[in-house]
Amino acid sequence: MRAAVLREIGKPLEIETVDDPKPGPGEMIVRVRGSGICGSDLHWAQLGMAVKPGQILGHEFSGDVVEVGRDVGDRFRVGDRVCSIPFIGCGHCRACLAGDVTTCDTALATGLQAPGAYAEFVKVGAAEALHLPEAVNHRQGALVEPLAVGLHAVGQARPDPGARVLLIGAGPIGLAVSLWSRFFGASAVVVSERSSGRRDLAGRFGATDVIDPTAEEVLPAFEAKTGGPPDLIYECVGVPGLLQECLGMAPRRTRVVVVGVCMEPDTIFPFVAMAKEITVQFVIAYEKRDFELAIAMIDQGRVASHEMITDVVGFDDFSEAFEALKRPTTQCKVILEP
Numbered sequence: 001m002r003a004a005v006l007r008e009i010g011k012p013l014e015i016e017t018v019d020d021p022k023p024g025p026g027e028m029i030v031r032v033r034g035s036g037i038c039g040s041d042l043h044w045a046q047l048g049m050a051v052k053p054g055q056i057l058g059h060e061f062s063g064d065v066v067e068v069g070r071d072v073g074d075r076f077r078v079g080d081r082v083c084s085i086p087f088i089g090c091g092h093c094r095a096c097l098a099g100d101v102t103t104c105d106t107a108l109a110t111g112l113q114a115p116g117a118y119a120e121f122v123k124v125g126a127a128e129a130l131h132l133p134e135a136v137n138h139r140q141g142a143l144v145e146p147l148a149v150g151l152h153a154v155g156q157a158r159p160d161p162g163a164r165v166l167l168i169g170a171g172p173i174g175l176a177v178s179l180w181s182r183f184f185g186a187s188a189v190v191v192s193e194r195s196s197g198r199r200d201l202a203g204r205f206g207a208t209d210v211i212d213p214t215a216e217e218v219l220p221a222f223e224a225k226t227g228g229p230p231d232l233i234y235e236c237v238g239v240p241g242l243l244q245e246c247l248g249m250a251p252r253r254t255r256v257v258v259v260g261v262c263m264e265p266d267t268i269f270p271f272v273a274m275a276k277e278i279t280v281q282f283v284i285a286y287e288k289r290d291f292e293l294a295i296a297m298i299d300q301g302r303v304a305s306h307e308m309i310t311d312v313v314g315f316d317d318f319s320e321a322f323e324a325l326k327r328p329t330t331q332c333k334v335i336l337e338p
């Protein structure tokens with residue numbers, strides 16, 4: 001099969017022919033129809049970290065089942081349209097049985113430890129796969145994972161109904177957090193974002209207003225737009241310095257929720273947060289129920305997720321598209337259709 005392989009950290013992905021994956025017990029092979037580029041993949045391709053050379057990245061995908069391994073049972077058949085949590089767990093521990101595979105001790109992360117979906121075929125665990133309803137196309141299917149990240153963040157943060165929310169960053173995850181914040185009853189969702197293209201997108205993802213942080217000071221702008229301070233600040237960028245910026249602007253006794261994945265050491269000044277009794281909450285990933293709700297809400301037309309897709313590319317243009325996202329960009333979600 002063709003796949004985009006990370007041969008060397010910091011270098012462009014190589015489009016190569018590699019062996020087709022084979023399903024083990026409880027596993028299936030999916031022909032990838034849509035595979036989203038994630039900011040985490042860009043970090044890993046640049047910095048290495050958890051990823052070794054030779055890795056096929058890609059963990060936001062949907063496709064068609066083409067092979068079903070033994071012990072899968074009759075829940076899936078060849079031809080089924082699916083997406084999957086990008087982890088393959090043991091299937092029988094407490095975490096796996098509860099739909100919380102990311103905390104399974106032996107789970108392998110697809111696109112990080114196991115081969116990912118920047119490829120024609122990808123292996124998934126049947127326990128982690130989910131059927132896509134007729135009305136959910138494969139591009140939308142590839143967005144279920146980032147939507148689930150945002151849904152889980154809001155689910156963990158549990159904002160009070162009517163909360164005023166300040167959101168830093170309108171990349172795919174910021175947009176997902178914006179969408180679900182509004183969905184679950186925030187009275188105001190104001191998004192601070194440097195890129196004008198992404199600011200324009202925010203309005204279609206539930207944002208009630210936007211701020212250009214290069215042109216105005218964020219907190220006063222927020223108060224002018226909403227009539228009061230934020231109850232909750234979501235940091236959805238994940239670069240060094242930004243957490244401290246959030247602590248600096250957070251009003252007394254409010255909460256900063258860290259959703260942006262910062263993979264470098266970062267420095268904070270604890271007393272700034274202490275003096276205002278700020279609560280800092282870290283969140284990551286999702287559970288199966290987040291995937292299920294995200295799929296159901298796309299199916300019912302209650303979330304216009306596909307509007308975050310700003311480009312769709314094939315293998316021929318994929319490596320270049322991936323490189324372009326390492327630099328400041330007006331793109332949001334770019335999808336590979338192998």
Ligand SMILES: [Zn+2]
Binds near residue numbers: 038040145146
């Ligand atoms: Zn991702």
Ligand SMILES: [Zn+2]
Binds near residue numbers: 094096104106
């Ligand atoms: Zn397990």
